[in-house]
Amino acid sequence: ELKVEQNPLFLSMQEGKNYTIYCNYSTTSDRLYWYRQDPGKSLESLFVLLSNGAVKQEGRLMASLDTKARLSTLHITAAVHDLSATYFCAVALWNTGNQFYFGTGTSLTVIP
Amino acid sequence: DAGVTQSPTHLIKTRGQHVTLRCSPISGHKSVSWYQQVLGQGPQFIFQYYEKEERGRGNFPDRFSARQFPNYSSELNVNALLLGDSALYLCASSWGTGAPRTQYFGPGTRLTVL
Numbered sequence: 353e354l355k356v357e358q359n360p361l362f363l364s365m366q367e368g369k370n371y372t373i374y375c376n377y378s379t380t381s382d383r384l385y386w387y388r389q390d391p392g393k394s395l396e397s398l399f400v401l402l403s404n405g406a407v408k409q410e411g412r413l414m415a416s417l418d419t420k421a422r423l424s425t426l427h428i429t430a431a432v433h434d435l436s437a438t439y440f441c442a443v444a445l446w447n448t449g450n451q452f453y454f455g456t457g458t459s460l461t462v463i464p
Numbered sequence: 465d466a467g468v469t470q471s472p473t474h475l476i477k478t479r480g481q482h483v484t485l486r487c488s489p490i491s492g493h494k495s496v497s498w499y500q501q502v503l504g505q506g507p508q509f510i511f512q513y514y515e516k517e518e519r520g521r522g523n524f525p526d527r528f529s530a531r532q533f534p535n536y537s538s539e540l541n542v543n544a545l546l547l548g549d550s551a552l553y554l555c556a557s558s559w560g561t562g563a564p565r566t567q568y569f570g571p572g573t574r575l576t577v578l
Contacts, residue, residue, distance in 0.1 A: 356506075393571070395569040440507075451522070453509070456506055457505070
């Protein structure tokens with residue numbers, strides 16, 4: 353069974369600082385997704401990474417994918433309070449159609 | 465454009481009862497998936513339906529069942545509810561199933577089993 357692990361599970365950081373969230377997965381996949389979830393809310397799609405070496409950036413968030421290492425990173429630059437949320441990575445396998453395997457989530461709190 | 469919609473938003477049931485959750489996908493999307501999210505965890509895949517056929521099933525007991533209608537909306541049914549079924553149930557839609565496509569999630573139904 354595909355395993356998706358994120359670290360750290362909890363992250364408290366000061367505004368203006370940089371940090372990286374890591375997502376490791378256990379089997380070959382070339383499609384990696386990042387979602388954001390605010391407390392009590394649903395999941396919002398942030399990035400879709402479709403190939404080895406893919407890099408996507410939106411505002412203060414940048415995601416990358418290394419399929420050889422089975423690793424994706426979500427880098428936060430100059431954090432602001434509005435980025436406080438839980439971030440999930442998810443992997444989908446071709447042979448399971450559109451079944452997504454989600455990571456454990458990283459709960460991010462940005463402190464003013 | 466309307467996103468994925470789910471009903472009801474909240475539900476309280478007692479052990480042993482059954483529940484039906486409903487989902488309408490984004491217009492034009494033919495695939496609907498259901499996920500269970502227990503507090504503090506990532507969503508866990510339950511079912512995927514495409515063109516009214518079951519295309520995937522996660523590791524959930526037979527008490528869980530689902531179906532998809534000709535208009536691509538879907539129902540998730542859970543029988544003989546247990547306390548452990550308390551969770552946020554998320555519906556996600558996507559255009560198809562051929563290649564893993566971005567799934568767009570609805571607001572969820574929060575089920576509490578007492």
